[in-house]
Amino acid sequence: MTTASAPGKIILFGEHAVVYGRPALAVPVTQVHADVDIAASDRPGIWIHAPGISLRSELNSLPSDHPIAAVIHNFFFLARVSPFPPLKIHISSTIPVASGLGSGAAVTVALVRALAVHFNFPMTDEEVNAFAYEIEKIHHGTPSGIDNTVITYAKPVYFVRGQPIETFTVGQPFTLVIGDTGIPAPTKESVGDVRKLWEADKEKWEEVFDRIGRIVKEARKQIERGKWKELGGLMNDNHALLQQMTVSSPELDRLVEAARKAGALGAKLSGGGRGGNMIALVEPSDAEAVVRSLKEAGAKSTIVTKIG
Numbered sequence: 597m598t599t600a601s602a603p604g605k606i607i608l609f610g611e612h613a614v615v616y617g618r619p620a621l622a623v624p625v626t627q628v629h630a631d632v633d634i635a636a637s638d639r640p641g642i643w644i645h646a647p648g649i650s651l652r653s654e655l656n657s658l659p660s661d662h663p664i665a666a667v668i669h670n671f672f673f674l675a676r677v678s679p680f681p682p683l684k685i686h687i688s689s690t691i692p693v694a695s696g697l698g699s700g701a702a703v704t705v706a707l708v709r710a711l712a713v714h715f716n717f718p719m720t721d722e723e724v725n726a727f728a729y730e731i732e733k734i735h736h737g738t739p740s741g742i743d744n745t746v747i748t749y750a751k752p753v754y755f756v757r758g759q760p761i762e763t764f765t766v767g768q769p770f771t772l773v774i775g776d777t778g779i780p781a782p783t784k785e786s787v788g789d790v791r792k793l794w795e796a797d798k799e800k801w802e803e804v805f806d807r808i809g810r811i812v813k814e815a816r817k818q819i820e821r822g823k824w825k826e827l828g829g830l831m832n833d834n835h836a837l838l839q840q841m842t843v844s845s846p847e848l849d850r851l852v853e854a855a856r857k858a859g860a861l862g863a864k865l866s867g868g869g870r871g872g873n874m875i876a877l878v879e880p881s882d883a884e885a886v887v888r889s890l891k892e893a894g895a896k897s898t899i900v901t902k903i904g
């Protein structure tokens with residue numbers, strides 16, 4: 597049997613503006629992960645079992661644009677696997693689906709890596725990343741590529757669309773609380789709505805994206821210097837700009853407010869928005885109080901994670 601795993605991710609700063617060429621910072625979240633097992637089988641066909649999304653199916657009965665089927669077909673094409681051998685593929689994930697933690701990209705990365713090992717077809721990180729980006733387009737339409745990049749490399753990433761991967765160092769570890777609204781984040785929709793705003797008034801939104809770009813650069817500098825407390829204000833500023841972009845929601849705002857009231861140094865939505873997750877920067881000793889306050893304000897789940 598072959599196994600492979602990939603972590604979740606969160607965007608610290610710069611979501612949405614990253615689609616327009618501004619930088620963004622993202623980090624892996626190793627507390628949650630997607631895991632894939634592949635085994636040869638006596639039963640004909642390629643059987644996929646993904647209990648988390650209630651999927652138990654033979655490859656050929658899935659639509660060809662189903663993201664999991666697309667990974668397998670594209671891999672077989674790339675590795676020239678023919679005829680298709682009988683296989684059992686088991687996919688499990690502790691990453692909440694559509695929450696902004698990169699569940700789709702993590703399944704893709706774990707699955708293609710497991711296939712690559714099983715078929716003895718070595719792939720570099722760069723190849724895995726390029727492969728996963730093609731699949732992300734099926735999930736999200738016009739993704740920047742940040743999700744697949746941070747998940748493939750499993751390192752903190754300073755990401756600029758279309759540029760070679762740049763990692764960054766964390767001078768002093770810092771603690772984040774992630775709060776999930778429990779509402780699926782419609783990333784394709786929020787990215788599409790931001791595009792409509794931008795098309796209607798490019799000058800205005802380019803200026804907003806520039807401001808976010810400056811926040812991202814400042815945040816990277818402070819993280820590298822170990823001045824993590826400076827990130828709180830930057831997170832609040834970034835959230836305010838995301839609100840202007842209409843990608844927050846009453847539920848996200850409620851969690852952001854609750855975290856700040858409970859002592860977080862700053863908080864913002866993370867990822868596509870409208871649902872999904874928010875993140876709060878906390879002193880480690882305040883993490884528990886912030887978790888409690890997020891739950892009272894309606895968070896469906898929380899994760900406390902140390903960055904760096």
Ligand code: MEV
Pocket residue numbers: 607610611612613614615696736738739740741742743783787867868869
């Ligand atoms: C989604 O995790 C992040 C967005 O910036 C979209 C993208 O970068 O593709 C909203």
